[in-house]
Amino acid sequence: MQKKIGYLTLTAAAMLAAPLAAQARDYISIVGSSTVYPFTTVVAEQFGKSGQFKTPKVESTGTGGGFKLFCSGVGVETPDISNASRAIKSSEKETCASNGVKEIVEVKVGYDGIVLAHSKDAKPMELELKQLFLALAKDVPDPKGGDKLVPNPYTMWSDIDRSLPKQKIEVLGPPPTSGTRDALVELGMEAGCKKFPSLKALKEKDGDAFKAACHTMREDGAFIEAGENDNLIVQKLTANKDAYGIFGYSFLEENLASVKPTVIEGSRPTYDSISSGDYPLSRPLFFYVKKAHVGVIPGLAEFVAEFTSEKAWGPEGYLADRGLIALPDDERSKAAQSAKKMAPMK
Structure with missing residues (x-):
């Protein structure tokens, strides 16, 4: 009887896992600031050209609108990244937390x-x-x-x-x-x-x-x-x-x-x-990453690595050609290391 129950439990788990896998997104979803949007779009295009992952979907919703979507919860129906032309507000962090978005990685990308x-x-x-x-x-x-x-x-x-x-x-x-x-x-x-x-x-x-x-x-x-x-x-x-x-x-x-x-x-x-x-x-300009989605959405960590690479956000990088004003060298180096570790905000 116990074996049968165990079998049924495993079967039920497998049946639940199947639709979740089917629903999983195979591309990165990014929302937020119209100011950061052009930079993120360029990085997304470069990222997509590598051929290893799909080109991320980037939407210009405004910073506040982006946080509203980003903080709505965890799961493939919610965005992975929110661009922002200001730092996230305490009220927005509280909304995120109340909806289960408890680990957020802040990446300061430059100045405007x-x-x-x-x-x-x-x-x-x-x-x-x-x-x-x-x-x-x-x-x-x-x-x-x-x-x-x-x-x-x-x-x-x-x-x-x-x-x-x-x-x-x-x-x-x-x-x-x-x-x-x-x-x-x-x-x-x-x-x-x-x-x-x-x-x-x-x-x-x-x-x-x-x-x-x-x-x-x-x-x-x-x-x-x-x-x-x-x-x-x-x-x-x-x-x-x-x-x-x-x-x-x-x-x-x-x-x-x-x-x-x-x-x-x-x-x-x-x-x-x-x-x-x-x-x-x-x-300053930012983007925010939902840490719970790292390892679930294909290429999310790799996209962050591309954005925070010297070839992208450095003073001579391809984003400088689009008007991004780079962080000072020390600050940029620390930001890149923090992003690589996916260290959540305190």
């Missing part, structure tokens, strides 16, 4: 800068972060004086400062799900907001009120959410020389024939100014 670009045919403009905040914030300090916030009254750039062009404020930018939007708010809007003493003091008194004042974009048509499609923004800038668009430096590099960047705080976005941190809107 957020640019405010416009048509190559447009007149150049130089901006201070304070002026950028006044152009894009929903509510701003009353220009008549005092600490009161009022609905943004500025419709022309010259309304903010006479030195700026006498043209309508029209800025196309990313949606709230984008890591580029998060970085713009933190590095640009908040930094500009703090130039006002009353708002800087508000951060200490009431963090929520400060965030509402400094992070909320205007909704009156001066700032236009253009989705996760940076190509569409470039097309619109080409068609309208008075409009400005917000996207990553790497995308600017690909489109220098049609658009040019705005100088911010006296600094032009270049490889060197972003790498050194002189450009005020510089930020």
